[in-house]
Amino acid sequence: MRITMICIGSTGDVMPYIVLGRELKARGHEITICAFSDFASTVAAEGMIFSPISGDVKVFMTNIMKPGVNGVGFLKQVRDTLASIIRPFLADLEAACVNAEAIIATFFGQIIQSIAEVNHVPFIQTHYFPMDNNKATPISSAPGQNAGKAWNITSYQLGYTLISTMEKYYLSEWREERGMAPRKMEHRPNYEINGHIVPVIYAFSPLIMPRPTDWGENIHLSGYWSEDKPIDFQPDPSLVQFLQEGERPIYIGFGSMTGNDMGETLGIVLEALQQTGIRAILATGWGGVDVPNHPNLYIGGFIPHDWLFRQVRAVVHHGGAGTTAAGILAGRPTLVIPFGGDQPFWGNRMHQLGIGPKPIPRERLTVSKLSKALTLLITTKSYSVAAKELGIRLRMEEGPVIAANIIEKELRKWRRIEGLSEDIVPAPTPEQQEIV
Numbered sequence: 001m002r003i004t005m006i007c008i009g010s011t012g013d014v015m016p017y018i019v020l021g022r023e024l025k026a027r028g029h030e031i032t033i034c035a036f037s038d039f040a041s042t043v044a045a046e047g048m049i050f051s052p053i054s055g056d057v058k059v060f061m062t063n064i065m066k067p068g069v070n071g072v073g074f075l076k077q078v079r080d081t082l083a084s085i086i087r088p089f090l091a092d093l094e095a096a097c098v099n100a101e102a103i104i105a106t107f108f109g110q111i112i113q114s115i116a117e118v119n120h121v122p123f124i125q126t127h128y129f130p131m132d133n134n135k136a137t138p139i140s141s142a143p144g145q146n147a148g149k150a151w152n153i154t155s156y157q158l159g160y161t162l163i164s165t166m167e168k169y170y171l172s173e174w175r176e177e178r179g180m181a182p183r184k185m186e187h188r189p190n191y192e193i194n195g196h197i198v199p200v201i202y203a204f205s206p207l208i209m210p211r212p213t214d215w216g217e218n219i220h221l222s223g224y225w226s227e228d229k230p231i232d233f234q235p236d237p238s239l240v241q242f243l244q245e246g247e248r249p250i251y252i253g254f255g256s257m258t259g260n261d262m263g264e265t266l267g268i269v270l271e272a273l274q275q276t277g278i279r280a281i282l283a284t285g286w287g288g289v290d291v292p293n294h295p296n297l298y299i300g301g302f303i304p305h306d307w308l309f310r311q312v313r314a315v316v317h318h319g320g321a322g323t324t325a326a327g328i329l330a331g332r333p334t335l336v337i338p339f340g341g342d343q344p345f346w347g348n349r350m351h352q353l354g355i356g357p358k359p360i361p362r363e364r365l366t367v368s369k370l371s372k373a374l375t376l377l378i379t380t381k382s383y384s385v386a387a388k389e390l391g392i393r394l395r396m397e398e399g400p401v402i403a404a405n406i407i408e409k410e411l412r413k414w415r416r417i418e419g420l421s422e423d424i425v426p427a428p429t430p431e432q433q434e435i436v
Contacts, residue, residue: 012322
């Protein structure tokens with residue numbers, strides 16, 4: 001089938017889609033990945049079709065993710081970011097789906113589901129963090145990650161009420177132009193589309209968050225969509241030398257986080273490293289700040305996490321879903337400095353799993369707090385033992401295979417209900433048979 005996979009986000013969001021797309025392509029599907037243009041060459045190198053989203057992913061992520069903003073504030077940032085780009089943004093998404101026979105997408109409200117609805121094609125929702133009502137954990141962008149069952153349930157009701165409010169603002173006119181009913185106000189996810197129930201796949205492991213008992217049968221946990229082939233990376237000789245010449249370092253990086261306070265963040269990090277004497281590899285990300293030379297510090301540009309995290313003894317980062325997954329798959333103790341969005345959830349989960357100290361929200365970060373947390377991170381033996389054991393178990397899972405199995409099963413089910421043939425992959429041509 002011709003499957004369009006829409007992924008709105010940065011590297012940690014897009015790379016799992018490329019891994020899943022690779023598995024689906026190997027099964028005979030034609031895969032289009034729609035993402036920001038930064039990922040065009042990576043997608044093309046995999047032999048998949050690329051469909052661009054206009055704009056700059058760095059600017060987009062900067063506008064959405066700001067330190068200390070979650071809950072209502074986070075959703076307001078999403079609304080404000082979309083306000084000036086909504087028309088070309090929707091046009092790009094529509095263009096990516098013109099010939100699609102099925103659509104798979106990361107969460108962005110009802111926008112992409114609406115495109116699937118008007119095109120009358122199957123839609124599969126994917127998530128990297130909790131977005132479905134349950135008593136065990138609040139909605140991922142909510143404050144109060146440990147406030148209890150009552151708040152956990154209420155947080156989803158509030159979250160989806162706010163999401164519905166935003167979508168009436170920027171999606172109603174688009175739906176009306178296409179003869180669709182207005183977007184309704186809702187307090188929970190709406191998984192009904194053209195007489196079908198939307199399947200949902202979470203791209204993380206039940207070892208990280210057990211599947212809540214109050215989720216519907218359409219909701220699945222597949223395990224992480226991580227690389228299963230060796231990383232083709234040749235490190236700079238200076239990095240090899242740094243790794244060999246002293247005690248194993250830690251990694252510190254904040255990925256796509258950026259903003260006016262990144263210089264202040266860097267200052268706190270450098271002073272904490274100075275106080276503790278810990279050696280570190282520092283990824284500067286997109287902050288655009290200059291880092292002074294120091295014998296205990298290696299300043300790196302882009303270094304693949306899958307390779308780098310195996311070389312260090314612990315990781316410190318913002319708590320993005322992709323970076324968090326890379327750290328725990330490598331079996332490394334983890335300290336999260338969340339900036340916003342779903343990051344507080346992941347920081348809290350790492351601490352609950354016993355693989356790192358309590359997260360320190362970026363707006364509360366001080367030299368004293370970071371120094372104490374770094375010392376705990378590398379001296380608490382239980383963190384390293386738990387992280388190593390968890391990493392071993394996670395690497396035994398086959399997330400992309402399980403997710404692809406779910407996708408194909410659901411596509412056949414959709415076609416069966418529609419009274420269509422359940423053949424979702426065309427028979428190979430004689431030329432393809434010869435290749436096999």
